[in-house]
Amino acid sequence: MPPKKVYEAMKHFTTIKYGLVQGQFELREKLCNKVLSSHFTPENVVITNGGSEALNLILASFPEKSKILMPKPYYYSYPYLASYNRLEPVYSPMKDDHIDMQDIENKISEVNAIMVNSPTNPTGMVEKPDTIKKLERLANETGRLLIFDEVYRELIYEGTHYSPKGDNVINVDSFSKTFNLCGARIGYCYSKNEELIEKIIQKKTHTSMNTSTTGQSMAIAALDAPNSFKEKNRKIFKERREIIYKGLKEIGFELHKPEGAFYALPRATNPQKVVEDLFDRYKVIAYNGEWFGAGNRIRLSYALKKEKIEEGLGRIEKYIKQENPSTIGEFNYA
């Protein structure tokens, strides 16, 4: 559930006129005061239809055939967004589900940008602040743009978050996960790169205009929620993580213990069959890791009540034990 204040904000509407394409000033100002570092001002922020629109508008700012480096596994929309904008994805295979900095350093000179998500969908891993600082330095030294997708920044169970910044950095965040407001589609990007922000606003003017002003009012109200809201949310997800990790291990799956976000990415040979079997016969939704560049894995979400996670684990166990014992086992990256 989102913060209570969100509903209160909905009772006081009078007019629903066009808003600024960049986003309501009050929301951008409140983000600067409550979420972002003091480095940023409302002029550096653009409110978007979720993090997705922000990523699409950022990629649209590159000339055709630019190369975008992305760690693999990646969020499954990234290669689509690159291709929609006539850009070329270049992959940097992760090591143990974490960024391989050496590989990124080797490839940086041949690309125009790096696109990184941490905490990471689908791996559930969190990059260390030290790693992110290296990426930040690399971007600012080489003039390549670092697109940093931090929509799960408030859902970290191991380690801490670091938001990179600088003229060659743009960050993408969202209200969806932090405030359980997925359906409202309020995201944003922020950067000190004025030229880039200007391009984003210009394109948004013609492709979607302002982001829903009612959604923005909800977001403004959400930022007034007490800090305990985020802490409680994190605690709930941490408990769910324990349940899914323990449960999957007990069934016999090999997986890393998730550090953030709400995904587990266990090993499974023939993942397409597993995903189809689970959906068709056990009514469990799992995603094929291959959709995220993670071969021989399946992605499970634990954004569910714990009773449902336990129920799902029971069904998966039944499936694995009775029908498909050879699908799991030793952890090998594809």
Next chain:
Amino acid sequence: MPPKKVYEAMKHFTTIKYGLVQGQFELREKLCNKVLSSHFTPENVVITNGGSEALNLILASFPEKSKILMPKPYYYSYPYLASYNRLEPVYSPMKDDHIDMQDIENKISEVNAIMVNSPTNPTGMVEKPDTIKKLERLANETGRLLIFDEVYRELIYEGTHYSPKGDNVINVDSFSKTFNLCGARIGYCYSKNEELIEKIIQKKTHTSMNTSTTGQSMAIAALDAPNSFKEKNRKIFKERREIIYKGLKEIGFELHKPEGAFYALPRATNPQKVVEDLFDRYKVIAYNGEWFGAGNRIRLSYALKKEKIEEGLGRIEKYIKQENPSTIGEFNYA
């Protein structure tokens, strides 16, 4: 003001989860039952972030370098949307601010689609049902897609509206103008062309996901407004039209009498200077017709209370009489 029911819908929220990318089934169903012809089913409809996102997603379905025919003057985003999608706009100059069917017939074989807006922004004209039926036939005979932008369909003061249909037609509509819900950004497109609808949903999945579910709840409630809501709205705008038309004529402007939407497009030489003078010194917002492919014209919106329209006309009169008497006069198309 939007219908009252819209606010009531906002008081009953519990969860704000992700919705279907295509749009809430209830909204698509209600559109089919209350707005669209019986020809259409919920599967034919996609709910979007305003009409703008619908237009962008439609144009994104064309291969690079496809040619899009558009009457000129055009809505100012059309050429941008074409260029963002690496398409080439081809213009068909209007005759007396109406579509020149002969010119469109001459050019149809060299283009991939026709993009038409009626009632038209910026001209304020309404194409006759007979003209729209000719476009519909032309599209369905030649296999060229007719993109029909009818967002002002409920604001017609002279003539009637006709919505074209067929496998080579896609229509774009919005809740913004019909229900005074601009800021909520709820638009939609609908078509019997299943392949096109599929492509639109696919791209929206990665570029913005579902349209705001709270906005969609407001739209569902708006469709329950009594018919008198639309009639009253139309009556208000018709009265505003009389005031602005009469006022501009009395000042000495040459213009067509607007038939729909809420724009007047009077003649003005050196429109950039007029627009800047009015903004800087008289606090009147006018747009340069050139932004819409309408040279030597300025575009005025009458989506304002009548007292404000009268106040604005007074300021324009003062400007014209005292400072810039040669800017208006005989009506010549640029």
